[in-house]
Amino acid sequence: MKVRYALYAVLIAALALGMMGCGKKETSENAPAAPAATAPGAQPVDLATAGSVEGTVKLEGSPPPGKKINMAAEPSCAAQHSTPATDQDVVVGAGGTLGNVIVYVKEGLGNRTFEAPKTPVALDQKGCMYIPHVVALQAGQPLEVRNDDKANHNIHPVPKFNREWNKSQPPGAPPIDETFAREEVAIPVKCNVHPWMKSYIAVLKSPYFQVTASNGSFSLKNLPPGTYTIEAWHERYGSTSQTVTIAPKESKTINFVFKAAAGD
Amino acid sequence: MATSANPAFHRFAVFVAACTFLLLVAGALVTSNDAGLAVPDWPLSYGSVAPPMVGGILYEHGHRLVASFVGILTIFLAAWLWRHEPRRWVRRLGLVALGVVIAQGLLGALTVKFYLPISISVAHACLAQIFFGTVVSLALFTSRWWQSELPQAADTASPPVRLLAIGTAAAIFLQLVLGAAFRHKGFGILPHLAGAAVVTILVLWTAGAIRRRFPESAPLGRWRRLLHFLIGLQLLLGGAAWWSRVLAQEFPQPIPVTIWLTVAHTVVGALTLSAAVVTALVCVRLLSSSREAALTSQPQQATL
Numbered sequence: 001m002k003v004r005y006a007l008y009a010v011l012i013a014a015l016a017l018g019m020m021g022c023g024k025k026e027t028s029e030n031a032p033a034a035p036a037a038t039a040p041g042a043q044p045v046d047l048a049t050a051g052s053v054e055g056t057v058k059l060e061g062s063p064p065p066g067k068k069i070n071m072a073a074e075p076s077c078a079a080q081h082s083t084p085a086t087d088q089d090v091v092v093g094a095g096g097t098l099g100n101v102i103v104y105v106k107e108g109l110g111n112r113t114f115e116a117p118k119t120p121v122a123l124d125q126k127g128c129m130y131i132p133h134v135v136a137l138q139a140g141q142p143l144e145v146r147n148d149d150k151a152n153h154n155i156h157p158v159p160k161f162n163r164e165w166n167k168s169q170p171p172g173a174p175p176i177d178e179t180f181a182r183e184e185v186a187i188p189v190k191c192n193v194h195p196w197m198k199s200y201i202a203v204l205k206s207p208y209f210q211v212t213a214s215n216g217s218f219s220l221k222n223l224p225p226g227t228y229t230i231e232a233w234h235e236r237y238g239s240t241s242q243t244v245t246i247a248p249k250e251s252k253t254i255n256f257v258f259k260a261a262a263g264d
Numbered sequence: 265m266a267t268s269a270n271p272a273f274h275r276f277a278v279f280v281a282a283c284t285f286l287l288l289v290a291g292a293l294v295t296s297n298d299a300g301l302a303v304p305d306w307p308l309s310y311g312s313v314a315p316p317m318v319g320g321i322l323y324e325h326g327h328r329l330v331a332s333f334v335g336i337l338t339i340f341l342a343a344w345l346w347r348h349e350p351r352r353w354v355r356r357l358g359l360v361a362l363g364v365v366i367a368q369g370l371l372g373a374l375t376v377k378f379y380l381p382i383s384i385s386v387a388h389a390c391l392a393q394i395f396f397g398t399v400v401s402l403a404l405f406t407s408r409w410w411q412s413e414l415p416q417a418a419d420t421a422s423p424p425v426r427l428l429a430i431g432t433a434a435a436i437f438l439q440l441v442l443g444a445a446f447r448h449k450g451f452g453i454l455p456h457l458a459g460a461a462v463v464t465i466l467v468l469w470t471a472g473a474i475r476r477r478f479p480e481s482a483p484l485g486r487w488r489r490l491l492h493f494l495i496g497l498q499l500l501l502g503g504a505a506w507w508s509r510v511l512a513q514e515f516p517q518p519i520p521v522t523i524w525l526t527v528a529h530t531v532v533g534a535l536t537l538s539a540a541v542v543t544a545l546v547c548v549r550l551l552s553s554s555r556e557a558a559l560t561s562q563p564q565q566a567t568l
Binding site: 067074086151192 | 297310318321379517
């Protein structure tokens with residue numbers, strides 16, 4: 001009898017260990033690629049000496065005209081637009097300033113690591129459009145996807161380096177919370193119910209990033225002194241980068257210029 | 265061959281083949297509308313058997329409904345053949361069709377569960393062609409014509425027409441694999457273009473050999489002309505589909521002209537394969553090698 005109990009105990013222990021093993025694997029897949037802020041190599045940023053990089057992104061040449069979207073397949077969404085919606089590939093402000101550009105520190109932070117914020121970044125679906133069109137968040141930071149439409153949506157990011165997922169979200173469904181573990185600029189997001197719905201999610205390993213509004217301006221604050229590669233990425237025009245050196249408390253200005261394609 | 269043809273069998277098999285053709289159209293519409301993942305769950309759609317049929321859900325769930333119907337029809341066809349068909353190989357072919365349609369359903373589920381991996385998507389597209397060819401063959405085998413006494417002709421020239429016809433059907437199938445790989449972004453367009461050239465040459469060669477060697481054969485002439493027509497139509501549709509894809513790049517969503525041209529190109533491809541399979545089977549049914557002809561003392565070129 002005692003032997004049987006001992007066997008049961010061993011079996012339960014083995015199962016528990018197995019489940020722990022599975023749990024550990026899941027955690028490592030979902031956790032940020034970068035270790036937590038308290039890990040070796042994490043150096044707190046000294047705000048007393050920190051500087052910043054600011055600037056503007058512009059488009060040289062004529063922007064392409066917005067392409068009209070045909071929402072006849074989803075009348076409830078079409079009714080939300082007083083004029084036909086257009087794609088958001090190229091959003092240009094006064095003087096050729098370019099919106100929806102992700103500006104971020106690509107290199108220069110060494111082995112610094114940054115804890116992911118707990119505050120979720122929102123991605124709304126309204127009028128069968130993703131709002132905002134481009135979002136950026138830190139690896140491990142929650143993404144909260146909401147459906148404000150009376151239509152069924154599916155949210156389908158197509159990453160290269162992160163885990164792919166595809167979830168449905170009927171009207172009135174609770175928000176979908178997801179995270180991305182690895183840096184990736186940028187992950188295309190599709191809705192296969194409404195093939196015109198497109199968005200991009202940029203996942204960064206540091207908090208030094210910004211998505212430009214239509215005025216094209218960006219500001220990367222609280223950067224420790226050092227030399228950095230700053231990259232600007234746009235879904236249509238690709239990426240361009242500049243190297244900048246920040247002295248203690250220094251604020252530098254750099255500007256990016258993308259050239260409109262010949263066919264635009 | 266003793267005639268044991270049951271017209272009801274044949275009509276039902278033709279009906280299943282026609283429904284399978286509609287299923288091919290429904291499947292092609294899913295891909296052309298980029299709606300393969302519009303319904304993330306399987307086997308239910310948005311947790312229901314009757315989700316709102318809008319946008320991509322219309323195409324994906326519609327495809328599932330038609331597929332379920334064809335699956336049920338195939339069960340009936342296989343069961344009917346198993347109970348009443350005297351020829352064992354035809355009964356077995358009915359079971360093969362049932363196995364293929366089940367495998368096809370599972371591949372469809374895998375495309376949803378694994379987010380349209382290229383290999384599974386291409387396998388799903390190609391198995392659809394195999395299933396269509398199988399059901400069309402069953403319709404042929406259950407016909408009164410196939411089961412009646414038919415004069416045999418000797419196919420003595422080299423290469424034999426039977427071999428050419430079988431090779432053409434095989435080449436068309438490989439071309440459909442290349443087309444599916446291009447459509448699902450596994451390959452570029454070049455292998456598909458090269459395949460089109462090879463298939464065109466083989467179709468012209470086979471059709472020419474049939475015309476020269478067996479000009480009196482009405483069945484062979486009929487299928488030869490159909491194959492000719494389909495390959496010409498398919499080349500035109502291929503060019504038009506390519507043009508429309510280039511045109512569609514300027515639009516934020518799939519446009520009707522691209523959708524319908526790519527769907528037409530896909531399903532005419534399936535028709536071409538089936539026509540080639542039937543042509544090969546008709547050749548096998550009506551023609552014999554010189555050795556077989558000598559054994560049966562048939563004339564070299566009998567009137568078919």
